[in-house]
Amino acid sequence: MNIYTVLFFGASKEITKSSKISFESKSNDLTGLKSDLYKEFIELSDSVNAIAVNQQIVQENVPLKDGDEIAFMPPFSGG
Amino acid sequence: METKSPLCHPSQEDKSFLHLVEGPINDISINNINGGAFVEFKGIIRADLVKGQTVSHIDYEVYFPVAESILNQIEQEVLEKFQLRACRIFHSYGMVKVGECSLLVQVVSKHRKEAFKACSEIVDRIKGEAPVWKQEFYTNQTYQWVHCNH
Numbered sequence: 001m002n003i004y005t006v007l008f009f010g011a012s013k014e015i016t017k018s019s020k021i022s023f024e025s026k027s028n029d030l031t032g033l034k035s036d037l038y039k040e041f042i043e044l045s046d047s048v049n050a051i052a053v054n055q056q057i058v059q060e061n062v063p064l065k066d067g068d069e070i071a072f073m074p075p076f077s078g079g
Numbered sequence: 080m081e082t083k084s085p086l087c088h089p090s091q092e093d094k095s096f097l098h099l100v101e102g103p104i105n106d107i108s109i110n111n112i113n114g115g116a117f118v119e120f121k122g123i124i125r126a127d128l129v130k131g132q133t134v135s136h137i138d139y140e141v142y143f144p145v146a147e148s149i150l151n152q153i154e155q156e157v158l159e160k161f162q163l164r165a166c167r168i169f170h171s172y173g174m175v176k177v178g179e180c181s182l183l184v185q186v187v188s189k190h191r192k193e194a195f196k197a198c199s200e201i202v203d204r205i206k207g208e209a210p211v212w213k214q215e216f217y218t219n220q221t222y223q224w225v226h227c228n229h
Contacts, residue, residue: 010212011224077225078211
């Protein structure tokens with residue numbers, strides 16, 4: 001079992017009711033973690049537009065390890 | 080619209096950010112311009128009317144280390160692309176009231192055309208690439224997260 005630090009921002013954290021959680025998952029990659037997380041927070045997948053792993057924005061599936069930080073981010077609205 | 084935000088900003092472990100400013104951005108002078116052209120863009124909070132409610136302020140949420148890194152990357156890439164003499168970006172986090180500045184871009188180049196193009200490209204890239212989120216508050220104490228499409 002891995003424990004990931006998962007961050008949420010903007011409208012996404014309204015769904016999870018938290019900006020930071022420790023999330024346990026057997027998954028060893030991002031696709032698996034997303035699947036597990038979206039089961040827990042059903043509405044989350046609709047609000048997420050970008051994901052960062054250890055502060056690097058990723059476009060596709062990547063391997064994960066225990067302790068990684070994963071940020072689920074809604075569409076940006078800076079400026 | 081929600082009535083009250085129950086959540087605060089993520090903790091900021093390192094405050095030594097060059098591009099992120101808490102609250103409104105005041106005038107920042109740029110020295111040794113060594114001209115020709117100096118173009119400056121300021122993003123100012125508008126008192127928009129949304130569903131009958133007037134905007135009072137915006138609370139900017141930022142993914143700090145990633146936003147800082149991306150703003151720095153944009154600055155360096157545009158500096159090189161347009162062969163600028165100087166380029167600086169400042170973006171607010173936290174509360175910025177109507178009429179206050181939340182984004183400042185300063186560009187210095189030999190000629191005006193590159194300066195205008197570079198400044199416009201920087202603002203477009205910030206809106207598309209920087210992990211920053213606007214929480215718009217209204218005069219009746221309600222708020223909503225803003226989804227930009229401009």
